[in-house]
Amino acid sequence: MQFMLLFSRQGKLRLQKWYVPLSDKEKKKITRELVQTVLARKPKMCSFLEWRDLKIVYKRYASLYFCCAIEDQDNELITLEIIHRYVELLDKYFGSVCELDIIFNFEKAYFILDEFLLGGEAQETSKKNVLKAIEQADLLQENIDFQMRLFAGCQRSRDPAQRAGGNRTDINIIFIAIHTPPISQLLCCM
Amino acid sequence: MSPSVPLQEMIRAIRSARTQCEERGVIQRECAAIRAQFRQADNGGRSHNLAKLLYVHMLGYPAHFGQMECVRMIASPRYSEKRVGYLGAMMLLDEKQDASLLITNSIKNDLSNSNQYIQSLALCTLACMGSAEMCRDLAPEIDRLLRASNSYIKKKAALCAVHIVRKVHDLGELFTKAARSLLTEKNHGVVHGAVVLITELCERNSETLERFRKTVPDLVQIMKGLVISGYSPDHDVAGISDPFLQVRILRLLRILGRNNEAASDAMNDLLAQVATNTDSTKTVGNAVLYETVLTVLDIKSESGLRVLAVNILGRFLLNNDRNIRYIAMTSLQKIVGTDHNAVQRHRGTIVDCLKDQDASVKRRALELSLALVSASNIRSMMKELLSFLSSCPPELRSQTASGIFNAAERYAPSQRWHIDTILHVLTTAGGDVRDETVPNLIQLITNTSELHCYTVHKLYRALLSDISQQPLVQVACWCIGEYGDLLLTGECQETEPVQVTEDYVLDVLETVLQSHMSSPSTRGFALTATMKLSTRITENVDRIRSIVSIYGSCIDVELQQRAVEYNALFKKYDHMRAAVLERMPVIEKNSQGHTNGETIKESQTVKVKPGEPQQPANQVQANAAFYTVFSIVATVTVYEKDGVTVTLSCEKQSDSGLTVTLTASNSTESDIRGFTLQAAVPKSVQLHMKAPSGDSLPARGTAKLKTRADMSEVYETKVSPVTS
Numbered sequence: 030m031q032f033m034l035l036f037s038r039q040g041k042l043r044l045q046k047w048y049v050p051l052s053d054k055e056k057k058k059i060t061r062e063l064v065q066t067v068l069a070r071k072p073k074m075c076s077f078l079e080w081r082d083l084k085i086v087y088k089r090y091a092s093l094y095f096c097c098a099i100e101d102q103d104n105e106l107i108t109l110e111i112i113h114r115y116v117e118l119l120d121k122y123f124g125s126v127c128e129l130d131i132i133f134n135f136e137k138a139y140f141i142l143d144e145f146l147l148g149g150e151a152q153e154t155s156k157k158n159v160l161k162a163i164e165q166a167d168l169l170q171e172n173i174d175f176q177m178r179l180f181a182g183c184q185r186s187r188d189p190a191q192r193a194g195g196n197r198t199d200i201n202i203i204f205i206a207i208h209t210p211p212i213s214q215l216l217c218c219m
Numbered sequence: 220m221s222p223s224v225p226l227q228e229m230i231r232a233i234r235s236a237r238t239q240c241e242e243r244g245v246i247q248r249e250c251a252a253i254r255a256q257f258r259q260a261d262n263g264g265r266s267h268n269l270a271k272l273l274y275v276h277m278l279g280y281p282a283h284f285g286q287m288e289c290v291r292m293i294a295s296p297r298y299s300e301k302r303v304g305y306l307g308a309m310m311l312l313d314e315k316q317d318a319s320l321l322i323t324n325s326i327k328n329d330l331s332n333s334n335q336y337i338q339s340l341a342l343c344t345l346a347c348m349g350s351a352e353m354c355r356d357l358a359p360e361i362d363r364l365l366r367a368s369n370s371y372i373k374k375k376a377a378l379c380a381v382h383i384v385r386k387v388h389d390l391g392e393l394f395t396k397a398a399r400s401l402l403t404e405k406n407h408g409v410v411h412g413a414v415v416l417i418t419e420l421c422e423r424n425s426e427t428l429e430r431f432r433k434t435v436p437d438l439v440q441i442m443k444g445l446v447i448s449g450y451s452p453d454h455d456v457a458g459i460s461d462p463f464l465q466v467r468i469l470r471l472l473r474i475l476g477r478n479n480e481a482a483s484d485a486m487n488d489l490l491a492q493v494a495t496n497t498d499s500t501k502t503v504g505n506a507v508l509y510e511t512v513l514t515v516l517d518i519k520s521e522s523g524l525r526v527l528a529v530n531i532l533g534r535f536l537l538n539n540d541r542n543i544r545y546i547a548m549t550s551l552q553k554i555v556g557t558d559h560n561a562v563q564r565h566r567g568t569i570v571d572c573l574k575d576q577d578a579s580v581k582r583r584a585l586e587l588s589l590a591l592v593s594a595s596n597i598r599s600m601m602k603e604l605l606s607f608l609s610s611c612p613p614e615l616r617s618q619t620a621s622g623i624f625n626a627a628e629r630y631a632p633s634q635r636w637h638i639d640t641i642l643h644v645l646t647t648a649g650g651d652v653r654d655e656t657v658p659n660l661i662q663l664i665t666n667t668s669e670l671h672c673y674t675v676h677k678l679y680r681a682l683l684s685d686i687s688q689q690p691l692v693q694v695a696c697w698c699i700g701e702y703g704d705l706l707l708t709g710e711c712q713e714t715e716p717v718q719v720t721e722d723y724v725l726d727v728l729e730t731v732l733q734s735h736m737s738s739p740s741t742r743g744f745a746l747t748a749t750m751k752l753s754t755r756i757t758e759n760v761d762r763i764r765s766i767v768s769i770y771g772s773c774i775d776v777e778l779q780q781r782a783v784e785y786n787a788l789f790k791k792y793d794h795m796r797a798a799v800l801e802r803m804p805v806i807e808k809n810s811q812g813h814t815n816g817e818t819i820k821e822s823q824t825v826k827v828k829p830g831e832p833q834q835p836a837n838q839v840q841a842n843a844a845f846y847t848v849f850s851i852v853a854t855v856t857v858y859e860k861d862g863v864t865v866t867l868s869c870e871k872q873s874d875s876g877l878t879v880t881l882t883a884s885n886s887t888e889s890d891i892r893g894f895t896l897q898a899a900v901p902k903s904v905q906l907h908m909k910a911p912s913g914d915s916l917p918a919r920g921t922a923k924l925k926t927r928a929d930m931s932e933v934y935e936t937k938v939s940p941v942t943s
Binding site for chain 1: 227230231234270273274277278279298299302303306309313314315334336339342343346347348350371374375378379381382407408411412415453454456461462463464466470502503505506509510513541542543545546576577578579580
């Protein structure tokens with residue numbers, strides 16, 4: 030895979046992952062043109078299109094377009110499956126994921142993508158293993174962060190957007206207070 | 220100093236900005252705060268600030284001042300900071316930035332960290348944006364990790380190695396051994412990574428490919444395990460066990476089995492099993508089947524298996540899912556040259572796809588349909604293609620038009636049909652045809668003398684209804700000029716004759732001359748046609764004289780020149796007028812060598828002394844002729860006279876270079892001395908002739924003279940260097 034883009038129906042970029050070295054200007058140009066091309070397509074059309082010398086595979090999930098650029102020898106149908114797998118992972122992680130989750134927790138979306146794809150290829154074909162690895166990594170991070178967050182005074186809010194991200198932190202704070210993590214983990218991160 | 224706003228607060232603030240200007244304001248304030256925070260000492264909120272910056276960067280605003288912060292964060296001992304730091308590195312730094320080299324040391328340290336999640340961050344970043352220098356520095360580390368670590372790290376190291384090999388091809392040697400041993404692991408992720416790595420190594424280096432052929436039995440074993448084994452909840456997708464791994468293995472098998480009988484045999488049974496047992500109701504099953512079909516068609520598979528593969532593609536063509544139909548046509552396109560008959564069976568479905576709504580599907584269907592046209596189905600196919608032309612999207616028009624012309628030229632069942640078809644194309648898509656169409660059509664018309672009357676009637680009627688399609692108007696004007704007398708006789712065998720007077724015909728030509736829709740070249744055609752009619756009509760010669768003299772002061776220089784010359788013809792050379800304007804002779808047909816494997820006599824340019832020079836290659840179709848020469852690998856005799864034989868054999872050196880060897884031998888009783896070979900090529904080709912092995916041909920074919928010549932094609936925008 031050369032790159033993956035996530036964008037909304039209005040053409041706003043929500044995630045971009047580039048596996049080829051390009052200058053910022055080139056990336057912007059490609060993004061702009063590709064977004065225009067994909068958004069111009071009608072709903073029932075084919076998920077594949079040829080653009081410049083690349084094959085583009087895209088799929089729309091609710092209000093988000095997931096768009097991948099693959100090379101000539103790559104299998105288009107399995108790329109659709111890769112996109113679907115990524116959406117499933119996001120769904121499992123956020124619990125019924127919606128576009129707002131990805132906007133407000135974009136760094137988490139990247140972390141999940143980086144656990145699933147590496148250098149443009151799938152690294153782990155089991156959904157369970159990917160989610161387990163993310164969980165462990167998050168735990169590692171939270172152990173350090175809980176002190177900071179207590180300080181910053183993150184509150185439980187009614188706003189669904191903040192709740193999507195804020196929730197986890199709150200629960201984890203309580204969680205860590207009750208359940209002491211293994212000392213070794215804390216040690217190696219401090 | 221304003222307190223740092225949490226990331227999500229900032230996102231909310233940006234989203235609630237109502238105008239672009241307001242958004243810019245919010246972002247500027249935030250960026251200023253972030254910059255200030257960066258300058259401060261460690262305050263515990265660094266990862267949040269960098270995350271905020273990354274969000275701003277994603278919106279399209281400049282964020283280069285965060286690059287050094289990324290470098291600092293990566294070096295931090297805290298996991299949360301490392302995580303965001305590495306993410307920032309992947310987003311803000313790429314191999315073109317100088318700052319990327321600074322993180323090499325941090326990556327190196329992190330690769331040896333005791334915590335696997337930190338190792339994983341380093342591996343991920345290296346695989347995403349590692350430059351060639353970084354890869355060279357860290358390759359030994361990656362090799363170490365490939366051998367001795369847990370499976371979580373091994374699978375990542377394998378893909379990291381893939382990236383390294385892509386960046387620095389020579390380092391492939393380093394990973395070969397480790398890749399081989401990884402295939403035996405149980406963990407699917409590791410095996411998947413190993414297969415991707417081996418695929419990359421084999422694609423780069425043919426020796427490595429030879430070595431890895433021995434792994435075919437192991438790969439077959441793994442695939443069998445996946446296909447036959449029962450339900451495994453970890454890797455199951457809609458009933459298929461680990462389709463991602465299956466597809467990668469199939470792709471590797473394709474590369475290993477290509478051009479190798481033994482390897483292809485070893486995988487034959489497995490491919491048949493996968494092709495028959497895989498459930499094709501869901502996309503994932505079709506993905507595996509698709510890869511299987513590609514593999515079967517590319518290796519040296521037995522004919523039964525090939526038939527199975529083409530049948531699967533045929534089933535795909537009938538699938539409701541548009542994606543599957545598109546895939547099927549793409550694959551059929553690849554084999555239409557080799558398995559032509561098998562693909563012909565599905566012609567009906569393919570032609571139906573021409574009516575599909577989707578432009579990508581239409582394009583594929585068009586290409587396939589054009590490839591499937593043959594002498595037996597030309598009439599029905601042409602009907603479909605012509606109806607497609609009238610409704611097809613504009614970007615496909617010129618491709619369709621040229622495809623139709625090619626097909627008509629090769630398989631036209633009759634001249635009249637051919638002319639009708641071309642006229643039909645000109646009326647529907649006249650603006651999208653190539654420039655050569657007009658002279659080609661004119662030549663075709665002159666060659667079919669029995670249809671002159673029919674043609675001129677048809678063209679006259681077409682001109683009456685529409686004068687906007689330039690190629691059509693040009694041909695029509697030319698015809699009326701040439702055969703206008705046939706129009707005026709009022710009789711025609713093939714079609715309903717028109718009852719016109721000379722005035723009507725001249726009216727039509729004048730309309731074309733004066734219309735704003737006519738291009739300058741079209742008006743040139745019309746003027747010449749008017750002039751020609753002066754010898755073919757009897758009464759209105761004065762009218763023609765006046766038209767011609769008016770255009771003697773036309774602004775268009777070309778028209779003016781023509782008019783002045785015609786005027787002169789009227790005034791001073793009236794005695795020659797009839798001779799000058801009489802019927803054109805039949806034009807020599809320009810030969811086009813466009814079928815592979817046909818004789819190259821049409822494209823020869825070799826001059827042999829002593830002897831007659833041969834026909835120079837057709838300038839217009841020089842490229843087609845060149846490719847024809849490319850396709851010939853066998854030896855062809857190009858000259859045989861008076862006991863002297865010259866043969867020509869070609870060897871393809873590169874995509875645009877060719878080495879031609881000319882061998883001359885002498886079967887007469889006496890020696891021939893002073894024998895030289897000269898060659899001429901069209902302008903699109905460059906030729907370098909080497910010195911011949913001698914200049915005398917001994918008698919009775921006791922020895923041969925060899926001359927080598929290197930030819931290469933010259934493109935308009937770039938010149939490819941001639942191989943010497």
